[in-house]
Amino acid sequence: MSTGTTKLDVVVSDVVPVNDLVTRFHFRRRDGELLPTFSGGAHVVVEMRDGGRTRLNPYSLMGSPLDTSEYTISVRRDDVGRGGSLFMHRNVRPGLEMVISYPVNLFSLDLRAKKHLMLAGGIGITPFMAQTAQLAAEGGNFELHYTCRTASLGTYADVLRERYDRRIRLYHDDREERIELDRLLSTQPLGTHLYVCGPAGMINWVRDRAAALGWPPETVHFEHFAAPQPGLPFDVTLAVSGKTIRVDEQQSLLEAIEAAGVDPPYLCRGGVCGQCETNVISHDGKFIHNDHWLSEEDHRSGCKIMPCVSRFEGKSLVLER
Amino acid sequence: MAAKSIISRPVYGTLSPQPGKHHLFVADAEGALAISDMAAGAPAGFFSDAHVIFIPGHDGKHVATLEALKPAQFYQGHTFASALPRLKQTLANAHMGLRVYLSGTEGLIGQAMQAALEAGIDHTSIQTEHRGSLARRMQCVHCKGITENVTTQPATCAHCGLLLLVRDHYSRRIAAFQGVCINAEDRSEIPPIEEAFP
Numbered sequence: 001m002s003t004g005t006t007k008l009d010v011v012v013s014d015v016v017p018v019n020d021l022v023t024r025f026h027f028r029r030r031d032g033e034l035l036p037t038f039s040g041g042a043h044v045v046v047e048m049r050d051g052g053r054t055r056l057n058p059y060s061l062m063g064s065p066l067d068t069s070e071y072t073i074s075v076r077r078d079d080v081g082r083g084g085s086l087f088m089h090r091n092v093r094p095g096l097e098m099v100i101s102y103p104v105n106l107f108s109l110d111l112r113a114k115k116h117l118m119l120a121g122g123i124g125i126t127p128f129m130a131q132t133a134q135l136a137a138e139g140g141n142f143e144l145h146y147t148c149r150t151a152s153l154g155t156y157a158d159v160l161r162e163r164y165d166r167r168i169r170l171y172h173d174d175r176e177e178r179i180e181l182d183r184l185l186s187t188q189p190l191g192t193h194l195y196v197c198g199p200a201g202m203i204n205w206v207r208d209r210a211a212a213l214g215w216p217p218e219t220v221h222f223e224h225f226a227a228p229q230p231g232l233p234f235d236v237t238l239a240v241s242g243k244t245i246r247v248d249e250q251q252s253l254l255e256a257i258e259a260a261g262v263d264p265p266y267l268c269r270g271g272v273c274g275q276c277e278t279n280v281i282s283h284d285g286k287f288i289h290n291d292h293w294l295s296e297e298d299h300r301s302g303c304k305i306m307p308c309v310s311r312f313e314g315k316s317l318v319l320e321r
Numbered sequence: 322m323a324a325k326s327i328i329s330r331p332v333y334g335t336l337s338p339q340p341g342k343h344h345l346f347v348a349d350a351e352g353a354l355a356i357s358d359m360a361a362g363a364p365a366g367f368f369s370d371a372h373v374i375f376i377p378g379h380d381g382k383h384v385a386t387l388e389a390l391k392p393a394q395f396y397q398g399h400t401f402a403s404a405l406p407r408l409k410q411t412l413a414n415a416h417m418g419l420r421v422y423l424s425g426t427e428g429l430i431g432q433a434m435q436a437a438l439e440a441g442i443d444h445t446s447i448q449t450e451h452r453g454s455l456a457r458r459m460q461c462v463h464c465k466g467i468t469e470n471v472t473t474q475p476a477t478c479a480h481c482g483l484l485l486l487v488r489d490h491y492s493r494r495i496a497a498f499q500g501v502c503i504n505a506e507d508r509s510e511i512p513p514i515e516e517a518f519p
Contacts, residue, residue: 190415
């Protein structure tokens with residue numbers, strides 16, 4: 001139904017509660033074949049048919065890339081979010097037939113690195129599950145620092161410690177344990193690459209300190225799936241397809257465009273990949289840019305918008321689509 | 322600055338101070354002037370974390386210029402080969418936060434970059450500035466021998482003696498331009514030899 005990526009017909013083969021907030025889902029192909037190969041850090045977009053509404057959420061693949069008999073994702077329940085994770089937790093049961101996208105990797109390992117330094121916060125651990133499995137299989141040098149709120153919410157912390165022992169360092173917020181970031185970054189051997197996945201605040205902190213301490217931008221990789229933020233409803237005219245549509249409070253612009261039958265490209269649905277970039281033909285009002293893709297200049301120009309996460313407030317907005 | 326012709330042909334920039342904890346400079350001859358020009362715009366105390374490896378030209382000039390910057394460490398080598406162990410040792414002991422700046426001839430920049438790449442630094446994060454001679458380091462694609470300081474077009478391979486067309490095709494891995502036999506059909510055919518890389 002979309003030009004995002006090719007789709008896979010899968011069946012939910014298992015649903016496993018991991019802790020109070022996180023549940024793991026296993027998918028197998030309906031035709032029994034192997035799933036496509038992927039690399040550590042890849043995600044799939046899961047289509048959720050929720051009554052008349054289709055939600056599309058990206059989730060990192062957390063299984064080993066060496067095993068393509070199934071895909072596994074872990075979903076953290078967000079009770080105040082837009083409902084995708086709640087749908088997964090409440091409605092998805094073993095045996096359910098679902099559609100997911102082919103894997104896309106916007107957070108891949110740079111295999112030229114001499115060492116991989118990984119920093120995870122909360123559910124940001126999921127891409128590292130696959131990356132550590134990939135690196136461990138080929139004897140790669142890595143070290144993972146994982147911060148979580150409490151030990152019981154340290155999703156897969158026990159699994160990781162069991163698998164990789166001292167290559168995993170844990171930090172618990174409730175014990176006031178904190179990564180000594182400057183010391184950690186300053187003592188890494190030349191040729192180390194840094195990977196960070198977690199809340200926006202953590203990513204910004206790590207990127208800022210790494211830049212200040214002389215880490216070239218090419219060596220700093222990050223992944224942040226910004227869920228689309230709700231906001232005031234607004235109307236949009238799509239010039240090429242000749243449609244005028246309304247974007248609801250809880251709906252993203254991209255979702256509204258899709259609901260209107262237009263098929264825009266997308267990959268991450270989180271404001272980082274650039275795939276859904278759209279030209280603005282005219283506007284009277286103000287943009288609420290939530291993406292990490294466009295430059296500040298692009299944001300100021302009012303000529304471009306990333307409809308997956310960004311919104312608009314004002315009288316009129318005409319997009320090329 | 323060298324014009325871009327084919328995609329592998331290196332393109333150089335202008336040195337500029339980067340954020341970092343330590344700064345490693347490798348330069349030869351007039352490359353020293355790229356460092357002193359950069360120093361004019363560098364923050365105060367920038368060179369107190371700097372290590373300079375310098376190979377002066379035959380005239381021995383610019384040593385005083387660099388010493389005047391008061392880098393934390395200053396090393397003067399006779400040839401790149403004699404400076405290479407020190408460069409490799411420095412890179413091997415370095416941590417993330419070291420920034421690399423290369424200036425001078427293409428041969429110096431290419432070979433120092435080769436050492437930096439082996440140490441795990443991405444070529445895009447290395448600052449380079451070309452100064453001085455355009456002389457090229459050339460690999461003969463036939464015998465694989467490297468000839469240093471090639472200034473003519475075509476040029477004779479110092480190893481197998483073939484007359485080679487010096488191409489813009491550059492190998493970052495071996496830090497050399499490729500030289501291909503220009504008269505393979507008829508060795509008696511000798512095209513005019515011009516000073517192309519003074």
